[in-house]
């Protein structure tokens with residue numbers, strides 16, 4: 001994105017003229033969806049719904065002019081639209097964000113899709129699925145699954161308390177809060193239970209690559225959501241260690257991976273005796289999700305001792 005000075009808007013300027021001017025400025029700064037983003041910013045500044053802008057485009061901006069200039073300046077300085085609006089759509093649902101949550105990415109819908117396909121083709125969507133979402137962030141993965149699976153229950157876990165507060169708000173907004181337990185903890189270490197589905201989109205950027213990320217990501221997504229350690233695989237190692245104890249005998253894990261990480265992540269999971277692998281590509285054809293289940297051998301002794309106790313999840317002190 002090319003940086004230029006922010007535009008100013010006059011109180012007498014019509015909203016539709018401001019919209020055109022802002023669209024041109026965003027396009028000149030190489031913002032791909034300039035028209036859409038300009039409209040969202042004008043709507044946010046004026047407090048309009050989409051239809052309002054069509055009907056009220058001829059009205060002067062009035063006091064909204066100052067607000068619009070401030071929002072435009074933030075966008076032109078590289079702040080992502082979702083951060084400015086404080087929300088992002090995922091799986092057709094609005095998710096509120098906070099500075100601690102990653103902005104949900106469209107490619108993560110590949111994971112939701114793969115998990116739902118598994119549910120439909122095995123016990124069906126009406127089954128009381130027991131789901132664990134590791135690194136829940138805004139809750140976009142786990143909560144989308146709950147919306148689709150009416151009898152499922154979810155444990156949403158994150159190391160950050162603040163993300164759990166945001167995820168809890170999203171759970172309420174989507175009417176599924178009664179089916180969610182929130183846990184603050186370090187991957188699977190905080191849990192003694194087994195699940196039908198374990199889903200995760202862990203941080204997977206190699207620490208040396210973070211500086212080279214786009215400014216929208218590097219300067220605005222939380223480091224805890226990006227930093228995957230020296231080779232980007234630290235979180236997968238920690239998660240893989242815990243999975244054999246977290247998956248029910250016929251359970252299945254779905255892990256999002258970065259470009260080219262499907263092979264190394266599969267190898268990590270194999271080393272913990274998970275088996276029956278499948279990979280799922282996103283719309284760009286990148287292998288984005290690795291899925292696996294326990295082998296016959298690993299589904300014996302140790303894991304059978306761990307029974308799911310739905311009522312046993314408690315918030316840690318200070319958690320939402």
Ligand SMILES: C[S@@+](CC[C@H](N)C(=O)[O-])C[C@H]1O[C@@H](n2cnc3c(N)ncnc32)[C@H](O)[C@@H]1O
Nearest residue numbers: 102104135136137158159186187201202203225
């Ligand atoms: C890439 S973000 C994914 C967020 C969300 N699931 C999504 O797909 O948009 C990774 C998440 O893992 C959390 N996280 C990082 N380290 C963790 C750890 N040791 N234990 C649990 N969660 C962790 C981060 O706070 C962040 O919310």
